[in-house]
Amino acid sequence: MGKVHDLLELKGKQGALLADFDRMIVEAAAQYLGDDENSIGFLYSGWCQAALPHRKLPNESGWQIESERMALVVEPGMRPTSSGKPEPVGVPYGSRARLIMIYLQSEAIRTQSREILLGRSLREWLAKMGIPVGGKSLKDVRDQCERISRCRLSLTVRHGSRVGMTNQNVVDTAMFVDTDQPGQGSLFVETARLSEGFYNQLRRHPVPLQDAAIRAIANNSMALDVYAWLAYRLHSLDRPRPISWTAVKAQFGAGYARMDHFKINFRPTLALALAVYPDARVDEDDRGAGLVLHPSKPPVPNRLVAISTRQSQ
Template sequence: MAFTHTVLCQVGLPRSKVEGREFLRQSGATWINIQAGVLDEGHGPVLQPIPYGVMPRLALAWVSTFAMRNDTPVIPLGDSAAEFLRLMGMDDQGARYTTLRRQMHALAACRLQMGYKGRNVPNMSPIRQFDAWVSNKDEHQRALWPGTMTLSTEYFSELKDSAVPLDNRALLALKGSALALDIYCWLAHRLHRIQGRGVTLYWTNLREQFAQEYRGKDPDKDFKKEFLPALKKVMAVYPQAKVKPVTGGVLLLGSPPPIPYKGGPGV
């Protein structure tokens, strides 16, 4: 069993690099706003990008899962970057270190705001403390790895109240696609709440939720080409999900969650 925050199941982080210093995404009454921050990497302040892609999604799911299982905001990251990569189910190829370092710094430095159903959480950056992974010619050097991360009080409290249970095996199987991870988390949160004849969502609605960055001549068609293959991957790891492509969009039908709810907050 793994966990992630309910808002991140509805509106995810950017999937590709954001050129600006701010990112806003909204779906219905739920939204997130991310502002890039600054982190001291050992030689003074360094502007960080907005976190994006697979790595921060898996990292947040992993630390959120540890926090929920152990009821603690202090997260051990292993003795090295290689060990943390393995904990997240990723190989420790050289390129992974650069991506991990960049995205963990971006995640630690960013300011994250969330809102849902009229409730505003003005500054709920997930990470309160993360010692920078200092640049060095030998990035595998053990002494440079921070070792622990501390979640912010606000994020930890919100997580305990509204975490969504996920199947960790599904996350590992989908680790090659940020869009597939987003779709899986969304369906895990949404499907078991649906009753009756289901809900039809059209491509415009789905694009507004998942891919507002599509701005071409036919953005809905372009998004559909990306969404359907990703959905197929999700259905392979979440076979209980009842999702049917229909004319103009997809039909969502009530389905069991990937992890049965047993009562209590978030579980």
């Protein structure tokens, strides 16, 4: 992907568009390179390895996803109804849920606090990410906030022959604003308190992300997942690491029955993630067996992480 960045530097956006690059890749790379804001976000390393569904599931359905070292199960939460019978709200999904999760965790690291202000603060941050929060978009954000606030997680982590498991909520307590009283269908979370277990894991294992990169791919949930995965994996490698297509599909292609269909959609998604991570080095295996991850610089230099952390204290 270095070629598209080099071409943008030499010939600009129009020059890159005339070359043999997909417009979406050029647009994302150009937006990323032209973004002068150096703000940093954070994500718990577990979320970089196993993420949420991309599309809406039936409200009563749970979600399971596996990576090389981790399995994530998300159970939908329940809310009371006027009929006296609780109803499931469904698990969080899509790009909006991922952006909200990044916001929650970034704010927790910046403020060194489990207490997170949402409401206007979240809406302003989403607007910075290029998500105008009004009309249907606001309804979607409300829905994802409630799903995140009520869901329950089960994380299973494997280290060799050892297996560990944690069960937890993302959020311990939340203050909902009843914006549409009949049926309570449009509750919005104004404040949230991350669960102690989730917050402690986040503080021990935060992965720095560039807000500029998130902003450039904010509407593509799989590209957000791939970018976060590469941000977590590449800088820790000491030698090239092959990853089979079977393992890649298990982590990113839960909605695809056929491998060939998954590959067709994953390749441009990977290219989009690489467009906002210029230092990432990822190739396809020469034999077509999968991907090869190469040691790469992290997306956020360590000195910027140190500055950001000091400023938050």
